[in-house]
Amino acid sequence: MREPNGHTAPSIESLEAFTRTWTMEDFASDTDSDYTSYWRDWFIAARGNEYFCEIDEDYLTDRFNLTGLNTEVQYYQYALDLVTDVFDMEVDDDMREQIEKSARHLYGLVHARYVVTTRGLAKMMEKFKQGVFGKCPRVICESQHLLPMGQHDIPNVSNVKLYCARCEDIYNPKSSRHNSIDGAYFGTSFHNILFQVYPALAPVKTQRRYEPRIYGFRVHASAALMRWQEERREEMKERLKARGLETGFEDEDEGEEELESEELEEGNGQDGIDDMFEGRMQAVQ
């Protein structure tokens, strides 16, 4: 936003103009090109669009980056003009709404491409660090920050989901305003690429888990399933070790004794009435 040279009256005027045009209905009437990246500012700040990062102007204006989108988006040229703030045509409300819708769709589709670029990844990483995308609802993940992702790269198939890098699972956003965002605006690859590019951000995995119990006793059906799952895990660890790779689990330094300690743990179950989690959480006693 521009500073209005210290005069009070114009500043109020411009502020009013600013707030007026800040609402969705009026944005198109504003053709003041001084407000750079105005539409995008509005879009990013709009409630429900917290997951989006701002796409650089030069990325948007490079036609190469928009390859193929003209067939995907209605009123492509108008929408692009609107996103880049050069749209100055008088159109009726219906039309404007259509174009506005297209602009948001276009922005989303470009966004999916932008977030896998170096700059896009950096921006999303910052948001990830701040926890803009929320925290993992799974208790054992201890509020691990999430990343937005799509299950499909084709628009209008599924909504955005949130990926937890600790449990490597995907969750529905808890707010309904995020549940209506198209997953294709983030894509299927972005979150995985982010951890490839910034491997230090990948959290250590945990082998702790919730164990259903009744009066302190494990329940056979789920316990048997968990033993089966843990066998799969140990198989995987063996495969990784055979290749000389780190397993990435937090308590791997115990390494070899682990099997023994697990067996021990089975033995002294009687003092475990209140610890529903294996491992660390026993400290509460």
Next chain:
Amino acid sequence: MSSSSQAPESWISAFCSLVGHEYFAEVSEDFIEDDFNLTGLQSQVPMYKEALEMILDVEPEDASDEEEEEEDEDEDEDEMLDPEGKSYRQADAAERRHLRMASDLSVIESSAEMLYGLIHQRFITSRQGIQQMAEKYELGHFGHCPRVHCYGARVLPVGCSDIPGQETVKLFCPSCLDVYTPPNSRFQTVDGAFFGTTFGCLFFMTFPELDVGGDKPAPPPPAPLVDPLATGPSSTTAAGTKTARSSLSSSLTSPQPATAPHNTSASATANANPVPLPPQPDNINGVSPHNLAPGLGHGNIYEPRIYGFRVSEVAKTGPRMKWLRSKPGDANELDESAIWAAAQAAKAGAADADAEMPDQGAGEVEDEEMEGVGEVVAKGGKGRRRENGGGGDGGLNGNGNGVGVGTAVRAGSGGG
């Protein structure tokens, strides 16, 4: 008992209608009035008697105020002489328990809440209480699992500890057997101990006929559209176990022979199992197989991909947590006693074979095998090597040793 003219609403129903208390069931007064149900709570809750009276609306408010005053005098008379002392004492109390405020009524109020919560923990495991919770569950009062592959399975409030003041209430999803934080922060003031650790599992064992899976969409997520690499096997192996399918895929895969060709491709994936499953038991470990963690297993595990290509397990940031969401396609694999019996039989056979072999040779073979497996049982390996070094002294000894090693290896690979 309070007369109907005093309060239009009982303390219990008022408490349960508070914001954030949506998960609570209304404990019946009969349950509370039975002293047996309150065993041991007296020592856990301060001002137990007053709190209990408040819950049961036994006395009008004025009377209970007086009662408090008397109680205070009894407790610390010297402080009562000094009006300042009283407030100090209360400040201490407020410090000790977060919920306390500087009036006796609110002290009792918070005691009553604590007491109600602890009674509630017991009540919802009783026949009457669990029935009430079942009604709330059916109505979806507790919400749905946030996990995508649980398809909105309904969850239950549980605690991770039975001792109050340790953890807030969590939500247990029967579809993935995991616990989640409630989406709304207003539940973060509710103590998990008020629901307890037992309730979640007991509930589903009490109502085994409840379908715990979510509303899995009839057509599988249209995987073939997006990732053409994951075509046949993934969707059709899933189709084998599920009944409802989209018309297209069912017409392709419903006949038994059509599934056969996928056998070979499916074997590539570690957890994939042959499509024509062996006969499935009606009941596996006390649960019907379709109700055992329906949100887990093949097709319900997130598969990280970059531009359509799976991220390899051996990549530094590759997938490591798939085991957490895995489940055998064949429920018989979870029948541990049958597997154990089979293993015992096989072991007996192997032991017989060992006995027939020359002693020395058997020992050596086992030794190599042991080292190949790795240091699963480090101590055992060392001790044995020493024995082997000095070995060959007694054939009988060597033989016994060999059998012992055989079991160690088997146990190691079974665990690993």
